[in-house]
Amino acid sequence: MEFQFGQEEELFREEIRNFVKSELPADWAMGMFEEGDSDETWAFIMSISRKLSEKGWLTMTWPREYGGQGASAWKALVYSEEVGYWGIPGTGMGVSGVSWVGPSLILFGTEEQRRKYMPLIAAGHPDGVWCTGYSEPNAGSDFANLRTQALRAGGEYVINGQKIWTSSAHRARWCWLAVRTDPNAQTRHAGISIIIVDMKSPGVTVRPIRNYIGNHHFNEVFFDDVRVPVENLVGEENRGWYQLMRSLGYERGGVAVSSCGHNKRVLEELVRYAAEKGLLDKAEIRQGLAQAAIDIEVQRLLAYETIWKMSQGKTPTFEPSRDKVLNDEILKSLSSVGMDILGPFSQLRRYGRSLNWFHDLGGLRSLYWNLIGMSSAAGTEFTQKNIIGQFGLGLPRSY
Numbered sequence: 001m002e003f004q005f006g007q008e009e010e011l012f013r014e015e016i017r018n019f020v021k022s023e024l025p026a027d028w029a030m031g032m033f034e035e036g037d038s039d040e041t042w043a044f045i046m047s048i049s050r051k052l053s054e055k056g057w058l059t060m061t062w063p064r065e066y067g068g069q070g071a072s073a074w075k076a077l078v079y080s081e082e083v084g085y086w087g088i089p090g091t092g093m094g095v096s097g098v099s100w101v102g103p104s105l106i107l108f109g110t111e112e113q114r115r116k117y118m119p120l121i122a123a124g125h126p127d128g129v130w131c132t133g134y135s136e137p138n139a140g141s142d143f144a145n146l147r148t149q150a151l152r153a154g155g156e157y158v159i160n161g162q163k164i165w166t167s168s169a170h171r172a173r174w175c176w177l178a179v180r181t182d183p184n185a186q187t188r189h190a191g192i193s194i195i196i197v198d199m200k201s202p203g204v205t206v207r208p209i210r211n212y213i214g215n216h217h218f219n220e221v222f223f224d225d226v227r228v229p230v231e232n233l234v235g236e237e238n239r240g241w242y243q244l245m246r247s248l249g250y251e252r253g254g255v256a257v258s259s260c261g262h263n264k265r266v267l268e269e270l271v272r273y274a275a276e277k278g279l280l281d282k283a284e285i286r287q288g289l290a291q292a293a294i295d296i297e298v299q300r301l302l303a304y305e306t307i308w309k310m311s312q313g314k315t316p317t318f319e320p321s322r323d324k325v326l327n328d329e330i331l332k333s334l335s336s337v338g339m340d341i342l343g344p345f346s347q348l349r350r351y352g353r354s355l356n357w358f359h360d361l362g363g364l365r366s367l368y369w370n371l372i373g374m375s376s377a378a379g380t381e382f383t384q385k386n387i388i389g390q391f392g393l394g395l396p397r398s399y
């Protein structure tokens with residue numbers, strides 16, 4: 001059995017590499033959760049989003065009428081691989097614009113919503129940047145415990161409550177907000193809806209949270225009597241939970257591919273560095289690198305399988321969770337062997353955006369310290385395993 005891409009995909013891969021050479025600094029590297037940290041970095045990232053949009057790549061799988069190219073899943077896979085490998089920034093339009101706002105609007109939105117919001121995302125426009133408001137102080141893994149309320153008053157919803165860990169809220173124009181629209185629903189999972197909120201609305205307050213290594217990536221967001229037109233409801237009122245369950249696995253299916261590209265690059269840089277420094281005769285380093293190579297290859301094949309299922313029109317259920325758990329494990333072992341290889345250099349802090357990648361400046365520090373955040377973001381390991389148990393093994397559900 002041999003996996004090969006067609007000529008079209010390989011030519012496309014070459015085109016992306018040329019783009020990287022012409023648009024990114026030679027030693028470009030984006031540390032984890034650093035994208036919204038400074039105005040300068042953010043402006044650079046948005047300039048790359050625009051260029052990706054001009055190339056037609058930013059939202060290439062979307063239908064043409066909403067700013068996409070109708071590209072195949074395989075072409076998108078090549079793009080994601082290269083995005084991860086080279087660390088191309090600006091591919092998300094906030095934390096959610098590209099990956100799930102657009103695709104969810106295709107599944108559940110009105111035609112008016114699609115035409116209003118999707119072209120802005122596809123154009124790499126600052127008004128196409130989104131944040132996602134799911135988590136609350138008492139609703140993380142237990143998402144159905146959310147308390148933020150949106151009550152109908154005539155032609156509007158009036159929203160009150162608080163979200164937390166909201167990535168990119170300080171950069172976003174819109175929030176993809178999960179709210180409780182029926183406080184008296186019979187089960188906690190009923191009565192939740194998704195509403196689009198303009199972050200410029202009166203009553204929205206964004207308060208920064210700096211993570212433990214000092215980056216400003218996420219925020220608290222407060223909603224005090226925020227009024228939103230009822231047209232901003234996405235899909236059916238009180239069916240938000242079910243809509244999200246249907247769309248999330250599908251939309252996160254592609255993430256494993258870019259993670260795999262990223263991990264492959266880290267591994268290659270570590271091998272190069274270890275060879276340069278004469279470290280390859282140390283057994284524990286050889287073993288660590290070899291294990292990482294095995295894990296990354298497994299990750300690549302599983303990621304391809306998820307994309308293949310999607311290309312067949314099947315909705316992945318447990319696969320994105322499986323791929324995420326595996327990725328968290330790989331990041332742990334890669335950063336650990338990387339710290340061993342780099343020694344004290346791994347503690348150096350990287351500033352700015354033009355820095356040596358995993359070389360003398362020790363970019364692994366960012367990876368190592370951000371592991372805890374990485375493994376919680378988009379659902380913790382235990383949440384993912386509950387999903388795998390339910391949908392992959394047919395075990396009783398955990399909630």
Ligand SMILES: Cc1cc2nc3c(=O)[nH]c(=O)nc-3n(C[C@H](O)[C@H](O)[C@H](O)COP(=O)(O)OP(=O)(O)OC[C@H]3O[C@@H](n4cnc5c(N)ncnc54)[C@H](O)[C@@H]3O)c2cc1C
Nearest residue numbers: 132133134135140141165166167373376377378379380382
């Ligand atoms: C970098 C980063 C970015 C984020 N961005 C966003 C964002 O943009 N929007 C957003 O809404 N949220 C965001 N989050 C929040 C993220 O979704 C939550 O952190 C995550 O869902 C976990 O929720 P929690 O932090 O409340 O932890 P908890 O749910 O309190 O979990 C604490 C621990 O208990 C375990 N646990 C909980 N329930 C169970 C169970 N039933 N079975 C077994 N173990 C369990 C968990 O696995 C975990 O180890 C972000 C988080 C991070 C770290």
